[in-house]
Amino acid sequence: MRLAGKTCFVTGGASGLGEAMVRRFVAEGAEVVIADIDRDGGEAxxxxxxxxxxFISLDVREEEQWLAAYAICERVDVLVNNAGITTLGSIEEVTLAELRxxxxxxxxxxFLGCKHVIPKMRQPATAAxxxxxxxxxxxxxxxxQGNLVAYNAAKAAVGHITKSCALHFAERGYGIRCNSIHPGAIHTPIIDKVLAQSDDPQALLASFVASHPIGRLGTPDEIAAVAVYLASDESGFTTGAEFRIDGGSTL
Structure with a gap:
């Protein structure tokens, strides 16, 4: 029960990596808020x-929805910014609308999740x-990767938002840690959506596998295990770190 007494807020929590983390957090004793645009999946x-x-309905693009979601939470001990998409395409193929x-x-x-959770995490009961x-x-x-220009740029930005937040929180003495997880290709519904955008899904899947020296795709549970560590007090001296759970892809 490594998360007993903690309240965890997980975006994109209705399926894929989000669902795996939600299930592991509950198994470790946490109370979990499942925040997603998928009402049916989240409520189920x-x-x-x-x-x-x-379940809380949340479109992570909308600041007012973030404020409303946090308003009904007494506190938030752990925030997982998991909601995301993957746009397939090179610089020549991706449109400005797709990039935006x-x-x-x-x-x-x-950005919105990190910005507006601060008051909930700085409450005395949490700060201790x-x-x-x-x-x-x-x-x-x-x-x-050449065929993921929008996704590459967005996920690089997430890494630097994480580091900037980690430094700011530490310098201000907020008692909030901020870390990032960098998965390799994990077999979730989002991978299926990416494959569906390809003219040759099997060849694309084979290329994903080949890019991992370990010789396979990852599983949602392998990412959830790292999330449990970062959510727990065991990681109290860890902030601003990149956890590359990618089968050796970035070595």
Whole structure:
């Protein structure tokens, strides 16, 4: 029960990596807020998990929705900025509208989540133990790929938002840690959406596998395990760090 007594707020929590983290957090004793635009999926997951979980509708692009969501939380001990999309395409292929959409979700969403959670994490009951923000970046935020220009740029931005927040919180003595997880290709619904954008999904999938020296895609549970560590008090001396869970892809 490594998260007993903690309240965790997970964006994009209704499916994929978000769902895996929600389930692990509940298993470790936390109360979890599942924040997502997918009402049906989020409510079903909350019902499956019982009293330890509840669903809040949240479009991470909208500042007013963030404020409303936090307003109904007594406190937030752990924030996971997981909601995101992946836009497939090179600099010649991606449109300005697609780039802006990618940044609205993957960057603006993280910015708003981090900015407005501060008052909830600085409450005395939370500050004694320290709050934890976990931002989901990607191996593509470390090593770019030619056919993912919008995604590369957005996830690189997430990494630097994380480091800037970590420094600011430490310098101000807020008792809030901020770290990023950089997954490799993980077999989730978002991978299926990326494959669906390709003219040759099987070839693209094979290229994803080949880019991982370990020889396979990752699993959601492998990312959730790292998230549990970062959410727990065990990581109390860890801030501004990049956790590359990518099967050796960025070595």
């Amino acid at each position: 997951l909350a019902a499956d998990l019982g009293a330890a979980a509840r 959409h990618e940044f609205d979700i993957d960057v603006i969403g993280v 133990r320290g709050g934890s923000i976990i931002n989901l970046s990607s191996m593509c935020g470390v090593r770019a």
